[in-house]
Amino acid sequence: MPLAALVADPFASTLALLALLWIAAKLGGEIALRLKLPAVAGELAIGVVLAGLVRVVPGFPDLAASAEAGVLANLGVILLMFMVGLESTVPQMLQVGLPSFRVAIIGVVVPMAAGLAGAWLLLPSGTSFIVDLFIGACLCATSIGISAQVLREKGASDSREGRVIVGAAVIDDILGLLVLVAVSGLAAVAGQGGGMPWGSLGRTLGLALGFLLVALTLGRWATPHLFQLASRFRSEELLLPLGLAFAFALAWLGNLAGLATIVGAYAAGLILEPAHVKFLEERERHSLEEMVHPLVATLAPLFFVLTGARVDPTALFAPSTLLLATVLALLGVVGKYVSGFGAGGGLRSAVIGWGMVPRGEVGLIFVAVGATLQVNGQPLLTPDIQAGVVGAILLTTILGPIGLSLVLGRASTGRSA
């Protein structure tokens, strides 16, 4: 049909891919639920399967390579964290500030030490100490999106444990950034006998903390005024586009300050409270949370399936990297698990510990940074070491939601809306 092809829309194949991804996500989630696992583990696993099919079936669409699906997946995790933020308020988070801080500190120090020791024992004796240090750094990362989804599935998003996990993950984002800056700085000066880059560390910390401080104080003060101004508009359907504009603007600004975009989106959700937007909510007869929910239900599964699809099974199961990956994953799980004991105050430490386990895309960003580092003109990480660390990150990403789901109890299958 060369003539019908005249009006062939290049976007049509994206639509077909999205339809496939949604059906796959729901099938994967269903299989996981029947196996008493969280749905998100099934979505990750079906992603791995689909990526495997790309290698085996000729012409099968390569989802990991689809820029269009990637855009929607990125939006999915940002909207998920915005919604998690909407479920809490700044005072509620300050209440869990100290336990979160203890969990975050332990969850950085222990995995760092454990990863460093593990790398030192497993890697050949000639390996630079910076490499061991960097592997430890990768085990510090926390990816909150997956745990947030498990908490939603189990109806535990607004439990105190849920708040401690999210709070610790936000603090972890800053600590992880500092660790990255320190290791990168050490790598840069390793040849010249330099030391710790204290100046860079101070600037990085100041910028990240400064952003959060300004957002949570000035932002929280300004928001009601902004939305009251908007409520003078005669236009309809204002609340959701303007709420999202606010969240995305904060995600962008936070990223300029060195934070992950999901941290900025989460902060936006934390700042926005029903009282700030009540005029618009009354007029539109739906709360912001109610309207963000369908967006999350649509786009977040794409993020989880694509996260799975980005796994390279050949890197994971190569015998040379399997030992390194397994040991690092074990150390990574144990290191974050013990961080749960830092919470104290009658909080379920196992829930918090397991919630901190997944490294997900944050860990992979760490590896990507490491791949650009050089010591004395040589790349810091060999391909074998990179594959081992990636394998460990993926294992924690699969094990995390399973462990969290188990300790949250199979009984509670409460709705998440």
Place this chain on the structure above:
Amino acid sequence: MPLAALVADPFASTLALLALLWIAAKLGGEIALRLKLPAVAGELAIGVVLAGLVRVVPGFPDLAASAEAGVLANLGVILLMFMVGLESTVPQMLQVGLPSFRVAIIGVVVPMAAGLAGAWLLLPSGTSFIVDLFIGACLCATSIGISAQVLREKGASDSREGRVIVGAAVIDDILGLLVLVAVSGLAAVAGQGGGMPWGSLGRTLGLALGFLLVALTLGRWATPHLFQLASRFRSEELLLPLGLAFAFALAWLGNLAGLATIVGAYAAGLILEPAHVKFLEERERHSLEEMVHPLVATLAPLFFVLTGARVDPTALFAPSTLLLATVLALLGVVGKYVSGFGAGGGLRSAVIGWGMVPRGEVGLIFVAVGATLQVNGQPLLTPDIQAGVVGAILLTTILGPIGLSLVLGRASTGRSA
């Protein structure tokens, strides 16, 4: 901050752009409403303004070039048409089948004849008859998205006139396809003295009609079974992802059959009825329409702003093309306006006529097809003629919603949710 840039997320600038687009869309819509114009006209106009700023302000983000925003805008119009489809049923549309058919036929024949005559009078005498024919073809196009949005704003989506407009636009999509196939076929054989490509025309018509027939009968029969199967799943948040998967799959299949993706998405909405998905709707406590609505409210404005941003003001206002553009736009408006009289049966012909006026992205696709055509190895359309036709299409796209809004009456500012 070279070290904070370590974790700079390339997606962050997309988030900033989206925030800007939403704020701009709502500002533009508000200004339009205050001028007693439909909000969508303001969204289109603010897009033109933003595109102008790209030329004037160094470093201003080029929204028309953003692939990420383009993905979301494309989704926006597809979701809009899916939602319009959800608001009607197949029997309701069959009821307006005959009036829609008359409107569609008149709306193709009259603009075609008028455009042909106008082009023959205005263009230099040496111009090929195929060019006149092609310009007539471009005036046949109907872009339903903008009118659908005006109908929503005025609370007239489910009026009989609204249904006739949408029904006629679907038939127009098939007729427009046939016209394109005919003109392209004539251009291909122009040098060799061939005639009308009847075989291609028959295959094109059969394929497009066949798709709609199968979708509206077999699809309508199968859908309840499919969603009943899905309702046995234990997973949550099934209805929206599976509903969208259905819509997107039909949009893709329809495009394979030569139809625009929005026609397939509209057909999917028409097929899906509350009775088909009642088990899932009961479980999730929200109807499919309610859940699609926030997606449309978020993404459709992006489509309208980007449609405006794709206007090239220099092409529109060049003196050499201004006369051609103005005359063709006038003929295009009158040609579609008179099609409204085809509806009969006590329907408001002015509402229907104005609803058919915008050519929007469908007309631009026609021009893009024309730009690829050659006669005797020479391009069919000169850049001047292309600019004139594009100008005419843009004028109808701006005038259409304004006219429709005026004839729908300023009094009815009913909510569109």
